[in-house]
Amino acid sequence: MAELGQSRRSFIGTLIALVAGGVFLGKFLAPRPRRTKTLLAVPKGDLPRDGALVYREARIAVMSRGGRVYALNLVCTHLGCTVNVTPAGLICPCHGSEFDSEGRVLKGPADRALERYEVQLVGESYQVQV
Numbered sequence: 001m002a003e004l005g006q007s008r009r010s011f012i013g014t015l016i017a018l019v020a021g022g023v024f025l026g027k028f029l030a031p032r033p034r035r036t037k038t039l040l041a042v043p044k045g046d047l048p049r050d051g052a053l054v055y056r057e058a059r060i061a062v063m064s065r066g067g068r069v070y071a072l073n074l075v076c077t078h079l080g081c082t083v084n085v086t087p088a089g090l091i092c093p094c095h096g097s098e099f100d101s102e103g104r105v106l107k108g109p110a111d112r113a114l115e116r117y118e119v120q121l122v123g124e125s126y127q128v129q130v
């Protein structure tokens, strides 16, 4: 009889330890909400339709194409110069890489697309977020 009581206590102790461990691990393994950081905010009315706004200091271009709004990081993926946004396209002044309006490489030596940033319309402004 005493053995059965000790066995039951041991079982309950193990059960408590498993539940406590699960709660502890759950805090670390649970998906965390994605944190975003707003890099800049652009008044909605400032962005021309099918055009671009260039922020040279931030090295970001906010693009409007066919009703979509997105942002490109103007840091060239070759060696880091700032890509110019021109009517002829996005052109790196350092070694001549060219990118299309979506940031894809048209001509090297860059071999990777420009980084894109998410843009959210919040109230009356577009917010460029990472």
Ligand code: FES
Pocket: 076, 077, 078, 079, 080, 081, 092, 093, 094, 095, 096, 097, 108, 109, 110
């Ligand atoms: Fe842009 Fe080399 S840094 S092409």
